[in-house]
Amino acid sequence: MEANRKKIRIRSARQEDLDSIGHLLIASDLPSDGIENHLSSMLVGELEYQIVATAALEMYGESALLRSVAVDSIARGTGLGTRMTEAIVKLALRLRVKRLFLLTETAEDFFPKFGFRKVNRSDIPDNVKSSLEFTLLCPSSALALELRL
Numbered sequence: 001m002e003a004n005r006k007k008i009r010i011r012s013a014r015q016e017d018l019d020s021i022g023h024l025l026i027a028s029d030l031p032s033d034g035i036e037n038h039l040s041s042m043l044v045g046e047l048e049y050q051i052v053a054t055a056a057l058e059m060y061g062e063s064a065l066l067r068s069v070a071v072d073s074i075a076r077g078t079g080l081g082t083r084m085t086e087a088i089v090k091l092a093l094r095l096r097v098k099r100l101f102l103l104t105e106t107a108e109d110f111f112p113k114f115g116f117r118k119v120n121r122s123d124i125p126d127n128v129k130s131s132l133e134f135t136l137l138c139p140s141s142a143l144a145l146e147l148r149l
Contacts, residue, residue, distance in 0.1 A: 010087050020051035028070035034132045053080050055088040056090035060127040066102040103142040116145040
């Protein structure tokens with residue numbers, strides 16, 4: 001896979017990618033509910049016309065929720081998760097996001113290297129807390145992280 005690392009292209013997601021994105025999220029044990037509503041702020045990693053990674057932003061004014069960061073098993077270990085996270089943070093900056101939040105049960109050691117820090121849920125803006133991720137999709141035991149941009 002190392003030879004294919006540079007062949008993985010990160011690009012904006014398109015409508016026709018939604019089925020593949022949904023399958024990747026389900027295979028990664030991540031919720032796919034509502035993801036179609038955030039297509040305009042979603043990125044995919046593509047290898048030979050196959051979606052092998054995804055990351056999305058749910059926009060809430062100057063805040064955003066990072067969700068659906070997933071890498072297909074065939075592309076793990078290539079640094080693609082890091083590339084996708086860096087690309088989605090750059091997109092957040094272009095979209096003038098000031099505070100980027102995420103919930104995780106499995107990646108609490110991954111995101112701090114990008115500057116994310118633990119945050120109390122009470123410190124998260126109400127409009128972000130009203131998202132599907134906070135209200136239905138992620139358990140209350142999920143760790144909340146924040147990156148100030």
